[in-house]
Amino acid sequence: MAVASEFDSKIMNYYSSNDNDRCFEIDGPKQMKYGFPDLDPCSPEEGIQLQISYKHYKKSFKQVVSVIVAVEKLKTVLVPCSPASLATLFSFIFEEEFIDLDDIYECDVAVLSLNCRLRDIDQKCLVMSGPYELQALHLNGENIEQQVVFSMVFVQGEISQEKIPVALGLKGNSLYLSCVMSDGKPTLQLEKTDPKLYPKKKMEKRFVFNKLQVKDKVEFESAEYPNWYISTSQMDEMPIFLGNNRGGQDITDFTMEEV
Numbered sequence: 001m002a003v004a005s006e007f008d009s010k011i012m013n014y015y016s017s018n019d020n021d022r023c024f025e026i027d028g029p030k031q032m033k034y035g036f037p038d039l040d041p042c043s044p045e046e047g048i049q050l051q052i053s054y055k056h057y058k059k060s061f062k063q064v065v066s067v068i069v070a071v072e073k074l075k076t077v078l079v080p081c082s083p084a085s086l087a088t089l090f091s092f093i094f095e096e097e098f099i100d101l102d103d104i105y106e107c108d109v110a111v112l113s114l115n116c117r118l119r120d121i122d123q124k125c126l127v128m129s130g131p132y133e134l135q136a137l138h139l140n141g142e143n144i145e146q147q148v149v150f151s152m153v154f155v156q157g158e159i160s161q162e163k164i165p166v167a168l169g170l171k172g173n174s175l176y177l178s179c180v181m182s183d184g185k186p187t188l189q190l191e192k193t194d195p196k197l198y199p200k201k202k203m204e205k206r207f208v209f210n211k212l213q214v215k216d217k218v219e220f221e222s223a224e225y226p227n228w229y230i231s232t233s234q235m236d237e238m239p240i241f242l243g244n245n246r247g248g249q250d251i252t253d254f255t256m257e258e259v
Contacts, residue, residue: 011112015159111199112154115171115259117147120232120251121217126240132175132190134240136232149259153199155208157223163210165223167203171259174198177230178206179222179242186225188242217253219246230254 119125120136125147129135139146149171157165169176170190176198178191191207208223209230220230222242229252231243243250 011154011164015154015164111201113199114152114154116150116152117257117259118150118218118254119147119257121253121255122232122234122251124232124236124251128170129237129239132192134190135237136240137237151199152211153201153203155199155201155203157208157210163212163221165208166211166220167199167207168209168220169193169199176207177209179224179228180206186222186228186242186244188230188240214253216255218256219252219254 117125123138124136125139125144126134126136127139127146128148134148151169151171153167153169155165155167159165167176174193174195175190176193178189180187180189182189205224209220210223212219212221222228222230225242227246228242228244229246230240231245231250231252232238232240234249234251243252246252
């Protein structure tokens, strides 16, 4: 029960456009200068120039905007103001500061999500067994409606042909699967979130899973703890967990059915 393939192209289009590309003209002019005549307190003939430069850092989704006030011409103007006094004046007015645009500005882009059900390759369904626990067990008949529906959110992270970063929330609920360290071991849990803040494209890393497509099966690797996967036990009615026994006794392969 694999998800229809036409959804794959929509996903790749979703990731192909960087959020910052939507907000900023990255390929535009590297520098822009704006003249502000009559603002020079020392020379009525020379204006202050505002120069904006864009510098791109290697880190993904990180950009820095530097705002520079050009005062070189003012230093050479024969007026009763010294360069030292100008430097003192502007030090009180302007302060150089790096701005993380990702943290202060979010594009008005809807988060892409997919409602789906998951079963392990032993055909065990995932159901709620408590306020914060999911179990894998065999269902049939009317009981099949007990299985949970996930809202799979496509989020920021490392993207490749083999893996797509996602977050797994419970549909109609504010619970998300997350990975934390407990008693020195990576552990899977259901975490309550603020519905006013989640879902969002830039999810904290503990919520992110790399969805790996293996033929018609999918695996979910923790982004926080590489080589640890959402797993189910061979036994029935056991909680799902985070395991690092891929391809072993624990089950890490799932089928996905779009709802």
